[in-house]
Amino acid sequence: MISLYDLEFTDGRRPSPFCWRAKFALAHKGLAWQEVPVGFTEKDKIAFSGQKLLPVIVDHAQGDAVVPDSGAIAAYLDRTYPQKPQLIADPASVRFVSNWTGPVVHAAIFAMMVADMYARVRPQDRDYFRQSRARWIGTEDFEAFQAAARTDRLASFRHSLEPLRLQLKAGPFLSGETPSYLDYIVASAFLWARSVTSFALLDAGDPIIPWRDRMIDLYGFGQKAVVVT
Amino acid sequence: MISLYDLEFTDGRRPSPFCWRAKFALAHKGLAWQEVPVGFTEKDKIAFSGQKLLPVIVDHAQGDAVVPDSGAIAAYLDRTYPQKPQLIADPASVRFVSNWTGPVVHAAIFAMMVADMYARVRPQDRDYFRQSRARWIGTEDFEAFQAAARTDRLASFRHSLEPLRLQLKAGPFLSGETPSYLDYIVASAFLWARSVTSFALLDAGDPIIPWRDRMIDLYGFGQKAVVVT
Numbered sequence: 001m002i003s004l005y006d007l008e009f010t011d012g013r014r015p016s017p018f019c020w021r022a023k024f025a026l027a028h029k030g031l032a033w034q035e036v037p038v039g040f041t042e043k044d045k046i047a048f049s050g051q052k053l054l055p056v057i058v059d060h061a062q063g064d065a066v067v068p069d070s071g072a073i074a075a076y077l078d079r080t081y082p083q084k085p086q087l088i089a090d091p092a093s094v095r096f097v098s099n100w101t102g103p104v105v106h107a108a109i110f111a112m113m114v115a116d117m118y119a120r121v122r123p124q125d126r127d128y129f130r131q132s133r134a135r136w137i138g139t140e141d142f143e144a145f146q147a148a149a150r151t152d153r154l155a156s157f158r159h160s161l162e163p164l165r166l167q168l169k170a171g172p173f174l175s176g177e178t179p180s181y182l183d184y185i186v187a188s189a190f191l192w193a194r195s196v197t198s199f200a201l202l203d204a205g206d207p208i209i210p211w212r213d214r215m216i217d218l219y220g221f222g223q224k225a226v227v228v229t
Numbered sequence: 230m231i232s233l234y235d236l237e238f239t240d241g242r243r244p245s246p247f248c249w250r251a252k253f254a255l256a257h258k259g260l261a262w263q264e265v266p267v268g269f270t271e272k273d274k275i276a277f278s279g280q281k282l283l284p285v286i287v288d289h290a291q292g293d294a295v296v297p298d299s300g301a302i303a304a305y306l307d308r309t310y311p312q313k314p315q316l317i318a319d320p321a322s323v324r325f326v327s328n329w330t331g332p333v334v335h336a337a338i339f340a341m342m343v344a345d346m347y348a349r350v351r352p353q354d355r356d357y358f359r360q361s362r363a364r365w366i367g368t369e370d371f372e373a374f375q376a377a378a379r380t381d382r383l384a385s386f387r388h389s390l391e392p393l394r395l396q397l398k399a400g401p402f403l404s405g406e407t408p409s410y411l412d413y414i415v416a417s418a419f420l421w422a423r424s425v426t427s428f429a430l431l432d433a434g435d436p437i438i439p440w441r442d443r444m445i446d447l448y449g450f451g452q453k454a455v456v457v458t
Binding site: 089090091092093094095096097099100102103104160162163164166167170174175176180182 | 318319320321322323324325326328329331332333389391392393395396399403404405409411
């Protein structure tokens with residue numbers, strides 16, 4: 001059994017895209033895990049990991065090995081469970097997909113839903129979220145920031161996803177016939193959005209939608225996740 | 230020996246980024262090749278390949294095997310010469326880098342140097358270039374289009390290269406300690422630009438520049454290539 005320390009919002013929402021990456025990785029490997037919900041102001045729960053970011057896993061079958069960081073978790077699982085399906089065939093090019101997802105996908109999605117996120121943070125974490133995110137975006141007026149981002153950034157965000165559309169011409173998953181960590185990196189951003197906003201990030205006819213929905217349903221995640229409608 | 234059919238402009242310039250990918254792939258594999266320059270209006274030279282795009286290789290050591298398409302060439306070389314250093318560890322994620330490079334890097338670079346390209350096409354190919362590229366961009370006034378692109382697109386182009394900057398924090402090459410096809414895909418765009426324009430695509434302090442220069446010098450390509458200054 002593996003324990004997964006997982007960021008929690010209200011109503012059991014699990015927004016963190018990096019925690020979704022870890023859940024996809026565990027499911028891909030066919031490993032069982034139990035989730036330990038952690039609020040923004042409960043970082044003492046992961047003090048044992050020597051750092052403050054989620055996700056963290058503790059692998060009880062491996063002497064309670066502690067691994068923080070979604071990328072390190074994927075590498076650990078491939079290394080520790082090599083007999084299970086491989087997650088990452090080439091670390092450098094998978095890192096590129098992650099380095100694209102951060103500034104292009106995460107940054108734009110965050111801007112277009114920051115107020116919706118704020119509305120769904122646990123009450124005891126609201127001050128933490130407001131202060132830390134205001135430092136990121138330069139204002140505490142999340143509603144105004146979000147509204148402006150939806151006006152100013154939506155078209156360029158959709159255009160910036162062109163690599164995904166080209167990729168999906170070659171197969172049902174970004175990785176080809178079957179999903180791998182490349183799919184999990186990008187899909188996790190959409191699972192994040194889905195847990196906190198009903199805003200339509202994609203145009204109704206976008207060929208990315210069938211892939212996104214396929215990823216949401218994979219491993220039963222869609223059924224389990226809290227959704228904003 | 231391998232024959233490489235390679236797009237040629239004036240003064241022996243070799244602009245095609247896809248042909249540069251093939252040259253990087255051949256050099257990575259330690260294979261010798263001879264170049265057969267082909268102008269835009271000399272596609273009869275590659276009629277034997279059953280298609281009209283460069284590069285094409287003919288592998289004389291393998292019964293004159295004919296392989297068009299830079300991606301197919303890289304896959305062919307890995308398959309046929311597995312004892313040489315591997316080019317592509319994971320086709321799907323390398324394909325993602327190529328699918329990013331097209332709409333993000335090639336599209337912007339092309340717009341910002343189309344008039345400079347036109348000035349360096351072989352005289353007998355100028356009509357072909359003007360007509361075909363005017364269909365792409367909707368105008369034959371390449372000077373005005375290029376000037377507008379340099380004003381309107383340079384900042385967003387530079388910003389869109391953020392994945393490269395993040396990637397280079399982990400090592401001297403996009404692939405880590407040593408270069409592989411991921412580096413070749415992106416570097417080929419800069420070798421293309423370098424052969425036809427002196428326009429500064431990157432800010433002088435950009436951390437991408439040392440990598441770009443490292444790639445230009447790799448395999449002696451920088452010394453061999455025609456450069457616009």
